Amino acid sequence: MVAYTIDITCQKIDITINNSHLLEAENMALVKININDKDEQIDVPEETHLLWAIREHLGLTGTKFSCGIGACGACTVHIDGVATRSCITPISAVTDGQKITTIEGLSSDNSHPLQEAWIEAQVPQCGYCQSGQIMHAAGLLNENSKPSKQEIVKHMSANLCRCGTYMRIAKAVEIAATSDEK
Amino acid sequence: MQSSTTPLKPDVSRREFLKTSGGVALMITGTGLMPLSSVTSNANAATATSQNAITAWVELLKDGSLTIYSPATEMGQGSMSALPIIFAEEMDADWDKVTVKFAPQQPEVYGRPLFRGVSQMTFGSTGVMSYFPLLRQAGAQARYILLASVAKHLSVDSSELTTSPNKVIHASTGREFDYGDIVSFLDVPNVIPTIPDDQLKNPEDFRLIGKNLPRVDIPQKVNGTAQFAIDVRLPNMLYGMVERGRVHGAKPTLKNESAITSMDGVVGVYRLEHGVAVLAETMGSVFPAKHKLDIEWSDSKPTGFNSADAFALYEKILDGNDVPENIDGVESSKVLIDDGDLETTKANAAKTYRIDYKNDYVYHAQQEPLNSVVQVSADLSSAEVWIGTQNGTGAQEDIAKALGIAASKVTIHQQYLGGGFGRRTLSDYGVEAALLAKEVAPRPVKLTWSREDDLHYGMYRPATLQRMEAYTDEAGNLTGFSHIVVGDGERLIADGTDIHGYNVPNHKAEMHIVPHGIRVKHWRAVGHGTNKFAIECMIDEIAADQNIDPVEYRKRLLEPRALATLEKVASMANWGETLPEGRAQGVAFLERSNTLSSGICEISFDKDSGKIKVHHFWSAHDAGIVIQPDSVLAQIEGGVVMGLSSALDEQITIVNGEVQQSNFNDYPIIRMHELPESIETEILKSSAPPAGLGESSTPLVACAIANAFFTLTGKHLRHLPFTPDRVKQALST
Structure with a gap:
């Protein structure tokens, strides 16, 4: 089941952010994620975007906040090797088995x-x-x-x-x- | 070499202040030597040394490693590499052993003479040009101390000694001392002389200046470790955001305080003069709280203002029979330049040209949204500030004032800047964080502006109207011109009305200031982006009317160094050769921060969409002595890209006082697929003192595009930006 697909139509280019590799969000407060080959548990509201979990909860600040709408790509990380905009990806959309890679993990x-x-x-x-x-x-x-x-x-x-x-x-x-x- | 942004740690016990002489102080520590420059008195130096452990340009350790302090901020322009290289060159330091750190905010030690005092502010492409003589002298004095120490140690005369990188050599006995070895017998002369210019390195012997050394900050910028203020995390830190008025200057009335304070994670809601702030335990909880704020906004100065209507007002000011000062909306008028005798020139003119040019507001769009982290002490007597600012001293003063404490009680931890472009010489985003941190002291507060905040409450390059009136003689020569600029922002719109590089004997520039209450600010190259657009397009229009090639026409007017850049770029672009159907080239020249620049672009356009395509951009620059040639190329390339973006697309519009754009979806920044096929740059060899280069190419672009479009179509683009609608409109005239 596809969680969501976002089309951001800028005046100059159509960007399709493919989030089909992400699953439907489930309600959870204690989130388990695998990031840079390390298992982490973070206690965040489920609607928290992955960007803030990475930056403020895990302290991996190489991934940046800039537009918050997926238009600029400063927040790009990999989920199972796919470039993904973490500023528009709810943490709850990342599932247990998925591997997140940030710049620190490159x-x-x-x-x-x-x-x-x-x-x-x-x-x-x-x-x-x-x-x-x-x-x-x-x-x-x-x-x-x-x-x-x-x-x-x-x-x-x-x-x-x-x-x-x-x-x-x-x-x-x-x-x-x-x-x-x- | 490497770089470090670790805050400097006080270590007073190991330091001994020794003496000052002729503007130079010297300190010795247990670990090495630290010459101080720009110190005007013992008292100043003593104050300086009591504030920070390291208050001078270099620290030398016994292992020969050196730390050089960079006085400027680093926002991508490369000062953090270029400035220490100048010092290391004269000190004859081994660059591979150099670590660069940001200097603390102490203009009396690290500033350079500017305006009415000394300043450490990073602005106007002045970093290298203003620090070059000072850092050469400081580096040469450091070398002098090393030589004098070895001379005393060997009981020989200093003149028998030479240096090679990080070594003092006594050739006649073959003895060599690594700089690190000298620390143990360092002997500081009572008087450190000013090294005469003829004893500084001969530029032909430079081994660092003019070479391409990798920039010190780049390794950290490819692995996420470069620390920007937004990356600072402190224990027990709160997260803050502020909702500010969509109409600048509006005052808030919060309607739902209890609904906000009862939200999960929210610590408090605070009223600022210009907005309402929320503090929360996490970034995840501050966003929804900010969005939920229900605020009623007062009217303010921009209420009712429409940016599209501003030009009609500006035209009325210039067209009317009344003097502008008497027209409603005009705050003041000023003559900026009055060279020669324009009245006589006008009276004797064989032909008079009168043309108006316009530009809309544009936004900085630096990619790191404004932010800062502030911790106020529990007794509210001091503050620590982590901020990316072009003006650390200004931030220190403004924050101190807001907190009601002395500037000396505010410590600025300078961070990398995720872009500046002029926005970050004002530290309003530090003041906001300080006010909030005071409310919750001693808990630190990270204040983050969202992109929408950064854009809505931006400080834009102001919209202006330029009325140009030019006069020619019988032979078509430009004998003089008048340039009147109308708009908001005073110095912002006065800047760039000069015609440095051109030899036009009669020239008058005036401005009329019309405040709209919209926040305006320096934007890369400031008024050059708009005033040069008017000047350069006018020259092309005159040349065309006189049936003279625009490059040839400029050749008649340009001074020798300026002319060399034009001839160079004409040759790079094969100016005058037949181009493919549907293509044309356009040219422009300008001076900015002493750099002389000529640019040529080649364009085509799509008649149906009205979209202009720039295929090539060539430019040639004389910037005097260049410290880091590749870094300069990067600045020129990036400047061209920013110039293209602002010339073709960028536009802030205001309706009833409200900024209409919000984010990168409706304020489009140029993307890679829209780039020209080539951007080629030549830097002319020069022995002149260094000039500023960071803003030189940006303002060339709009002029060159408009001139190319005119050649291609005979139609004029006289209003920035050249959006597809405006292109189609120009074609239909």
Whole structure:
């Protein structure tokens, strides 16, 4: 059963946030989640969004709050490897068996190919959106390890960067996607 | 090298204040040396040292590692790397052994002369340009102390010694001392001289400045560990949000206090002058409580104001027979520039051009919503503040005033800024948190603005009307022009009316201030974004009327350094060559923070949708000596992207005083798929002092697009932003 699908129609792009991998919310106050390969229990109201559980209850603050409506992608995490906007995902929609990965779980030492590429291309400016950008890019590489430039641009257009680092983001995703060819 | 944002810990016992001389103080600790610059008296230095353990530029440890303090804030512009690099260059430090930390808020130690005093504020692309001489001197003095210490230790003259990175070398005996080794016999001269300019490094010998060193903050920004104020979590912390008036300045009356206070997790409801605050135990409980607030709002200044109608008022001010000062709504008028003799120029003109340009309000949209964490002590006598601010000293003063305590009792813990763009020189979001923290002291309060709060209660780049009147002689030469800008925001709209870089002998700029009660603020490049738009489009319109190519026309007017940027960009863009059908190029030039910039864009547009597509953007800049070339390219690229976004789409509209947009769904920021196919940038080699570059490219974009559109269609885009509707409207004229 699909919990919900959200279509955010911005003036400039239709973003479909696919939440079909999430199940119908159940009433619960003590939530068990697996995050970055660790089992956690948190006591939160069931309507609490995953973002706040991650940031304020678990202290994993690399995942950012920016728009709260799923339009910018700063809050992107993975649920079972799928890039998901945690600011519009109720904690109750995440089920026991599902694995959540945040930027902190990508690697502890900047050794993930995307992190290496991000440093090589000197992508971040203010850096606030970059956890979300990297997690969104990682979601792409999970689905398609060799994306074309067009596929990168299409996919990454879902995430906003006010500093305008887009050219370097695209370059870094390309670098990461070809890192095993080096 | 690495970076750290750990708050500085006082450790007074290991410090000894020694002396000052010629504006320089020096402190020695058990762990190393710390020259102090900008200290004007013993008293100031003593005050400074009593406030923080480390109040100087560098700390040197016995293992040779160094900590260099960066006086500016880091919001993506790269100052946290560029400024310490300048210091390390002159100190001849090994950059790999350098850790960078934010300096505390002590303008008397870490500020640079600006305006009427010293300031640590980060604004106007002034970081590198204003700190360059100061940090070179401070670095050279640190090196001087090391050399003098080794000279005394070896009983040789300092002139026999040289340095290589982190080493002092006595060539004739082959002896070498790592900087760390010197700590044990460091001997500080009684007088630390000002190092004369000719004894500073020859720029040709720079090994850090002008090279591409990886930015120190980037490793933390790819793994989530970079700490922004919104990431600060303290034990027993409460979460706060404020509902503010959709009409700026409106006063609230809360209708359902008991319904809110009885909600799960809610700790209290507090009335602020401009809003109602809720404090709750969790972020999950503060959001619903805020949404449930039932508030009646008073009328205020913007009530009844429609941004679309502002231009009619502005036109009335300029068209009327009455003097503007007598027209209702005009607060004041001011002549900003009056060079040459415009009256005579006008009287003698072979031709007069009169053109109006307009722009709507735009929003900063920095991606980290405003927030701060404040803890007030139980006795209400002091406060600690975690905040991302462009103006730490201002935050300290404003918060102290709000709490009724001395500024020295407010400690600012500077955090990374998730974007600034001018919004964060005012710390109203710190003051709000402080007022709430006082209510629940000593519990800390994290105050978070939602995106809607940040947008609705934003401080926008003001809407303006520019009336340009230009005069040419028989040969078509521009002999002078008048520029009158009307709008709200005083300095915000005066900025950028200058014509630095151009040689136009007669030039007058005036402004009429019309307050609407809408909150307005500096927005990247401030008035340059709008005033340069008017100037640069006017030049193209004159050139076209005179049948002269716009690049050629500007060549007649530009001073040599400015001209070099134009010639460079024309060559990069192959200006003048035949383009594919439906394409055209447009050019613009401007000066911002001493950087001279020329840009060219290539556009096409879709007749049916009215959508403009920018295919390429080229720019060339003379910014003097550049510290971090790749960081500069990043600023230019990002600035172009922000320029595109604001020129094509961004628009705040106000109806009956209420801002109509709410979030990124209806205030669209440019996305990756809308980028040009290329953004190419050249930085001209220069030995001039560094200029500011962070805002240089943004204002080029709108001018270049409008000029390209004019070339392509013969139609004018004279009102920012160039939304599809406005493009279609222009085509139908």
